[in-house]
Amino acid sequence: xxxxxxxxxxxxxxxxxxxxxxxxxxxxxxxxxxxxxxxxxxxxxxxxxxxxxxxxxxxxxxxxxxxxxxxxxxxxxxxxxxxxxxxxxxxxxxxxxxxxxxxxxxxxxxxxxxxxxxxxxxxx
Amino acid sequence: xxxxxxxxxxxxxxxxxxxxxxxxxxxxxxxxxxxxxxxxxxxxxxxxxxxxxxxxxxxxxxxxxxxxxxxxxxxxxxxxxxxxxxxxxxxxxxxxxxxxxxxxxxxxxxxxxxxxxxxxxxxxxxxxxxxxxxxxxxxxxxxxxxxxxxxxxxxxxxxxxxxxxxxxxxxxxxxxxxxxxxxxxxxxxxxxxxxxxxxxxxxxxxxxxxxxxxxxxxxxxxxxxxxxxxxxxxxxxxxxxxxxxxxxxxxxxxxxxxxxxxxxxxxxxxxxxxxxxxxxxxxxxxxxxxxxxxxxxxxxxxxxxxxxxxxxxxxxxxxxxxxxxxxxxxxxxxxxxxxxxxxxxxxxxxxxxxxxxxxxxxxxxxxxxxxxxxxxxxxxxxxxxxxxxxxxxxxxxxxxxxxxxxxxxxxxxxxxxxxxxxxxxxxxxxxxxxxxxxxxxxxxxxxxxxxxxxxxxxxxxxxxxxxxxxxxxxxxxxxxxxxxxxxxxxxxxxxxxxxxxxxxxxxxxxxxxxxxxxxxxxxxxxxxxxxxxxxxxxxxxxxxxxxxxxxxxxxxxxxxxxxxxxxxxxxxxxxxxxxxxxxxxxxxxxxxxxxxxxxxxxxxxxxxxxxxxxxxxxxxxxxxxxxxxxxxxxxxxxxxxxxxxx
Numbered sequence: 003x004x005x006x007x008x009x010x011x012x013x014x015x016x017x018x019x020x021x022x023x024x025x026x027x028x029x030x031x032x033x034x035x036x037x038x039x040x041x042x043x044x045x046x047x048x049x050x051x052x053x054x055x056x057x058x059x060x061x062x063x064x065x066x067x068x069x070x071x072x073x074x075x076x077x078x079x080x081x082x083x084x085x086x087x088x089x090x091x092x093x094x095x096x097x098x099x100x101x102x103x104x105x106x107x108x109x110x111x112x113x114x115x116x117x118x119x120x121x122x123x124x125x126x
Numbered sequence: 127x128x129x130x131x132x133x134x135x136x137x138x139x140x141x142x143x144x145x146x147x148x149x150x151x152x153x154x155x156x157x158x159x160x161x162x163x164x165x166x167x168x169x170x171x172x173x174x175x176x177x178x179x180x181x182x183x184x185x186x187x188x189x190x191x192x193x194x195x196x197x198x199x200x201x202x203x204x205x206x207x208x209x210x211x212x213x214x215x216x217x218x219x220x221x222x223x224x225x226x227x228x229x230x231x232x233x234x235x236x237x238x239x240x241x242x243x244x245x246x247x248x249x250x251x252x253x254x255x256x257x258x259x260x261x262x263x264x265x266x267x268x269x270x271x272x273x274x275x276x277x278x279x280x281x282x283x284x285x286x287x288x289x290x291x292x293x294x295x296x297x298x299x300x301x302x303x304x305x306x307x308x309x310x311x312x313x314x315x316x317x318x319x320x321x322x323x324x325x326x327x328x329x330x331x332x333x334x335x336x337x338x339x340x341x342x343x344x345x346x347x348x349x350x351x352x353x354x355x356x357x358x359x360x361x362x363x364x365x366x367x368x369x370x371x372x373x374x375x376x377x378x379x380x381x382x383x384x385x386x387x388x389x390x391x392x393x394x395x396x397x398x399x400x401x402x403x404x405x406x407x408x409x410x411x412x413x414x415x416x417x418x419x420x421x422x423x424x425x426x427x428x429x430x431x432x433x434x435x436x437x438x439x440x441x442x443x444x445x446x447x448x449x450x451x452x453x454x455x456x457x458x459x460x461x462x463x464x465x466x467x468x469x470x471x472x473x474x475x476x477x478x479x480x481x482x483x484x485x486x487x488x489x490x491x492x493x494x495x496x497x498x499x500x501x502x503x504x505x506x507x508x509x510x511x512x513x514x515x516x517x518x519x520x521x522x523x524x525x526x527x528x529x530x531x532x533x534x535x536x537x538x539x540x541x542x543x544x545x546x547x548x549x550x551x552x553x554x555x556x557x558x559x560x561x562x563x564x565x566x567x568x569x570x571x572x573x574x575x576x577x578x579x580x581x582x583x584x585x586x587x588x589x590x591x592x593x594x595x596x597x598x599x600x601x602x603x604x605x606x607x608x609x610x611x612x613x614x615x616x617x618x619x620x621x622x623x624x625x626x627x628x629x630x631x632x633x634x635x636x637x638x639x640x641x642x643x644x645x646x647x648x649x650x651x652x653x654x655x656x657x658x659x660x661x662x663x664x665x666x667x668x669x670x671x672x673x674x675x676x677x678x679x680x681x682x683x684x685x686x687x688x689x690x691x692x693x694x695x696x697x698x699x700x701x702x703x704x705x706x707x708x709x710x711x712x713x714x715x716x717x718x719x720x721x722x723x724x725x726x727x728x729x730x731x732x733x734x735x736x737x738x739x740x741x742x743x744x745x746x747x748x749x750x751x752x753x754x755x756x757x758x759x760x761x762x763x764x765x766x767x768x769x770x771x772x
Binding site: 031034036038040041042044051059060061062108110111112113114 | 197200201217218221222223224273274432434438523525527635643645686697698699700
């Protein structure tokens with residue numbers, strides 16, 4: 003809500019706020035992920051959750067997770083029907099090691115974006 | 127226009143605007159002017175309107191189909207065989223919002239075709255309702271393109287954005303799309319023998335009124351869209367999207383200037399003194415120029431819709447200075463700024479008046495020049511040095527992980543000069559001229575993240591070397607996050623036991639007993655009590671569990687090997703490393719923090735410190751004090767602007 007108020011205020015007080023960046027949405031970018039981008043987690047996760055900045059088109063959005071040898075370790079990605087900006091990738095049981103998540107999504111305004119990140123399981 | 131998708135979009139926008147604009151023109155200009163006339167020449171004119179209508183409809187349909195096909199082509203990995211073999215177009219049509227909108231728009235276009243069929247070149251619309259229906263349907267056809275651009279993301283204000291975008295499109299169509307029909311009507315009036323000046327004057331006057339409504343709507347909705355998609359002046363001048371938008375605004379201004387000339391200079395000549403024939407010829411020519419400018423605008427619109435909006439790109443500031451926010455905070459300087467602006471306006475007005483006026487020309491020009499020369503050096507008061515990266519926004523979201531990484535990098539690269547705590551007292555500092563800055567001093571809050579980014583990347587003066595080749599971009603943002611947390615740490619420890627500071631909370635996430643994962647953003651609304659548990663914390667956690675208050679969330683951060691607790695918790699070593707900064711030592715066990723409901727870090731406690739949070743009534747008092755703190759908005763994670771409040 004505070005975010006919305008900020009935007010309404012930005013529109014009303016445009017000249018005063020010209021130098022304050024208002025967050026906009028268009029093109030689906032990765033907002034954050036669980037496990038965190040680049041993080042190291044103790045116990046193996048069963049899911050990778052990806053939160054995007056915009057709603058996704060489930061028919062054209064996907065993600066895969068591969069281990070350091072390039073073998074796929076996911077069991078498919080699914081956009082949450084209740085929150086279309088959240089995509090979950092279910093995982094096979096993971097062993098300690100480094101994993102790479104690659105996502106490619108279509109936002110509802112028909113822009114394709116893609117990206118990848120890694121996370122570590124176990125070990126120091 | 128190298129990208130066929132840009133071309134298809136531009137052609138679709140243009141042809142749909144022509145179609146919608148034609149219907150609006152016929153309802154508000156054409157038919158009211160031609161009403162009651164039914165000679166053969168008028169029938170020919172109306173038939174020409176229909177030609178515009180049918181050809182716009184045909185081009186709109188085929189460019190819409192091309193848009194769909196090109197989108198499917200891109201989605202199918204740039205392969206036409208995949209597009210057909212995997213039935214991508216069908217999936218697009220049936221399963222995506224774009225496709226559903228496309229089908230609805232196809233239906234609208236079909237009904238509009240019926241409207242065109244029912245338009246009688248001899249008599250015009252058969253009924254008032256038919257005219258109204260065709261206006262509404264064509265406005266829907268144009269306005270619904272809002273969903274196909276950057277409209278419609280997520281969030282509660284999406285309705286405002288899409289609504290503004292739809293109105294913007296309809297207003298643009300009313301003006302640009304009405305112009306071809308206006309040209310036909312003016313040409314008709316011109317070629318009638320004798321020329322029908324009254325007809326041309328009424329049409330121009332009515333079209334001017336339509337144009338005025340259109341321009342006001344375009345301005346208002348354009349500002350709303352600008353706030354959503356560009357968001358700031360740096361975004362406007364510092365990104366490809368913003369500069370293209372500026373080009374579009376300049377073309378719009380040119381169109382509006384021509385419209386003003388038409389209304390106030392040429393229109394009066396049609397009905398009175400002066401050369402009416404020449405004026406009519408100029409009106410026709412101006413309408414053609416406006417069509418040309420309008421088409422360029424529509425091509426730009428086609429391109430803008432495929433580019434990432436400025437609010438998503440790093441804005442590269444093109445000027446050597448920028449307005450200084452510090453000057454605006456000081457009332458005396460604000461007054462002086464108002465004086466300087468007033469002098470600038472008077473100076474410019476005087477010079478313009480001098481150019482136009484015949485008498486007083488030289489005194490006016492001289493006075494204006496003197497005023498502007500007087501202003502010149504005073505502008506420095508309100509500006510400060512800026513760098514291309516001054517308005518860059520950190521992509522890290524101020525995460526605990528980023529701060530922890532920055533802490534390690536700072537220890538490796540920076541402590542020799544800046545000192546272990548960034549106070550400017552490293553072993554190498556004494557030989558440096560100028561000496562290294564104290565990075566925990568108040569001035570650190572006066573610099574934008576982007577300025578710090580520039581100095582780390584390119585060095586500062588003689589003493590500070592550039593680190594652009596040593597640290598990658600993310601690493602530089604990590605160091606900047608560390609600097610903020612490190613400066614905040616000093617303030618938090620100096621504000622011992624009070625809740626007077628408000629510091630940005632490093633972002634992290636916790637796991638709860640029900641298996642859900644919450645980020646710190648999602649914890650807002652409650653006061654958060656953050657407990658760093660150690661081997662000796664079991665009794666403390668049991669007491670907290672039994673005395674849980676409403677509207678308060680307890681989060682436990684515990685070491686890797688310890689037992690799970692009853693609370694939402696995390697074992698992320700980065701969270702421990704980041705918060706250890708506030709504590710001043712890595713032995714953070716037993717330290718507790720309070721975060722207010724807006725997500726500001728408010729106070730810190732550890733065993734032995736007064737007042738004693740171990741006493742339930744003291745802790746309850748602290749939580750109540752935090753809850754009483756006036757709420758203040760925080761930028762969301764990822765928005766990036768690093769705001770500090772004290």
